Amino acid sequence: MKRTRLILLIISFLTLQFINVSILFSQNSNIYQNPVVAESLPDPTIIKAKDGYFYLYATENIRNLPIYKSANLVDWTFLGTAFTKDTRPDFEPKGSLWAPDINYIDGKYVLYYSMSVWGGEWTCGIGVAVSDKPEGPFTDKGKLFRSNEIDVQNSIDQFYIEEKGKKYLFWGSFRGIYAIELSKDGLSIKPGAEKKRIAGTAFEGTYIYKKGKYYYLFASIGSCCEGAKSTYKLVVGRSKSLFGPYLDKTGKDMIDNGYSIVIGPNSRFVGNGHCSEIVQDKKGNDWIFYHGVDLTNPKGRILLLDQVRWDKEGWPYIEGGSPSLSADKPVF
Template identity: 40%
Template sequence: MPEDDSGVNRRNVLKSIGIGALGSTLAVAGSGSVSATTDDSTHYHNALYGPHFPDPTIHRAGDGTWWSYGTNMNRNSDSDELLVPILRSDNLHEWTYVGEAFDSRPGWTYGSIWAPDIHYYDGEWVMFYSLSPRPWESGEFGIGLAKSDTPDGPFTDYGQIIGDNDHASGGSIDGYFVDYNGTPYLFWGSFQGIYLVELTSDLQDWKPGTLQQVAGDAYEGSTVFYRNGYWYLFVATGTCCNGYSSTYEVEVGRSTNFFGPYTDVSGTDMMNYNSDNAGIAQLTSNGRFVAPAHGDITTDDNGQDWFVYHAYDRTGPEYVDGVPARQFFIDRVEWTDDDWPVIAGDKTPSLQSVEPNTNDSGILADGIYEIQNVNSGKVMEVADASTSDGANVRQWTANDCTCQRWWVEYIGGGEYRIVNENSNRALDVPDGTTTDGASLQQWPWFTGAAQKWNIIDNGDGTYRIENVATGDVAEVYNAGTADGDDVVQWPWNGGDQQRWNFNFIGGVQPLWDGRPW
């Protein structure tokens, strides 16, 4: 159910927001500015660097510092183009510009350097980069190699590793290096298939006969990540460079075998996707941040994984000197019990989140609960066990109906989604209205802030349920004690009608239709 921007209470909307900060239409440009109100000492705010730092790659040095490298391409002119800009950070969320990776352009094709991929390998910093001829020049697309003793360069160029003339596939850009059991490999490709090839030991060439395709024509911008017995292939799909009209997003496949096949969460082989945006998005646009994709993964001191990527900010410039203004973002990667990634809590860029290297866990374990009102002793249910969109939420004497059971799931930053087990629909403030006394309803999960809830410990064993969009809490209307009394939102006043017990029923997650992965 879409939210009405004009009704959002911006004094409270970001009060406790972390991962997945904004819903799908909460911060549309032109509807008024949204500013964070949380403590800056514990939260960071996207975008982290701009107005131009697309295709970021990241690696952590032995001294604990993070280094990120990006594109600064202008295919129409090289007058102000940077030769791979470098950022440095001690904490993953505060970044300083260091300089350029190259002192001069690689000479094998005079063109734009883009989509760098950085790793520390065999005692050196190695960078694979894409090089494309300018529109008025001859030459081939390809991937080159450069090395440096230090992360800030300068990097020495070793020339082209693979190019479009080396094979019939084309799309020879966007490399991603992996050391697999001591053997070097390179993933690469751009909308003509994603490929995998073994490299020579010095990384300066590829071995004929080892080339294989692992994903279809829908993708570019590969990132490969190993976790818990699976190899994950993060890929970008859609259009990257059409400003706010761009459709870029991230899709993910995984395999227990490094060489594939890589299948997505639906079980579909990634080889079968040949149309943009045809698969299941694991990171996509919301109302403020557009076209998030083409990134990399790193891990902080607490073992928390983070995805760095680029996106547009509708409150910022769409273009800078004619170049799309794709800025630098970071969001945490959570993992489901069956080992699928969930980026930024609701799979859209967050405006703000809890800083890296800090612990962020919910006060309630994920599971199925009866939610019991302290004043009346009755439990929250969907009226008449309805499965309809917009059905009313009320209180009733507990009777073991699945309409009285709720899947409570932590999505980060202090926020939860609360989904009815019977209907597979989420607890919702309709249209994100800030009206005191507005009845709560159920609607399919759409990642909006009106469906996100802060569950707050009252200090007496009870909890209040605060809506992220409105700042109001769930209560039984007029402190009623009768079956059928409405559950509404109201400003917190400490009354028992606003206090709830969460009675744990079980920990098995229902496979509800609205599940976002």
């Protein structure tokens, strides 16, 4: 009996030492693992604030829009929410807050958001809120428009961009991608502005990134929200003009639902899409967040991170064409 106890003590000691070494290795490792946050954070958006930290916002699986903070894109701290019960937008009384888009405009942190009930494609719309600080609190400025007011079904998934001193909003979800000019402060539609159709009905979750002579329109196709059966993929087209035509690698126009795949599924993660803004680390490497479904625990849409690389023709890609399980950390 004493010998058995001694053996068990030795095994326990060695196990404890192994755990301690593993923790120490994890803390000092230059490797990160996906998901970087194993909580449901769909449709992420990110900004590097004036304080040098990164702030990330997501669709409200955490009610009132969650806000996270990080110094290195890998280790995230939950700060709270953009809104409270009392400050929550209400132009869609039973609606949820989806797909935020964070920006810094004229000294203010400006948060565009979608508000919708599932299936309410003619009553949903896009609103805007502002704050002096990236962590909030945000003050709602109300809706920019509803679907039935701008005559674009499923008016959600907005993206803000500036071009030659003008401000524009892109939006749309499987009913066409559209763009329109905003007012000088970005808080309303410019009087008399006309909407312009940019892409076809295969897409939602628009993000546009300028690199070199091209604008790259990232979008998502497929089903986002069917758990392990989700077919979401991140795709891209590019143009020499902000307003298109955006063409895929074969020359097919995104107006005609052409696209080239950037991120598809693998044996661990499916339903991968709706990307954040691209951000750079200190070495100039490009990084992108997006959500996916972890087949080992397919509840919610968890936060994934990968480096964006560029091939010799200037097209973006992710190593292996699907989410990494682990990779070198961003350099900060």
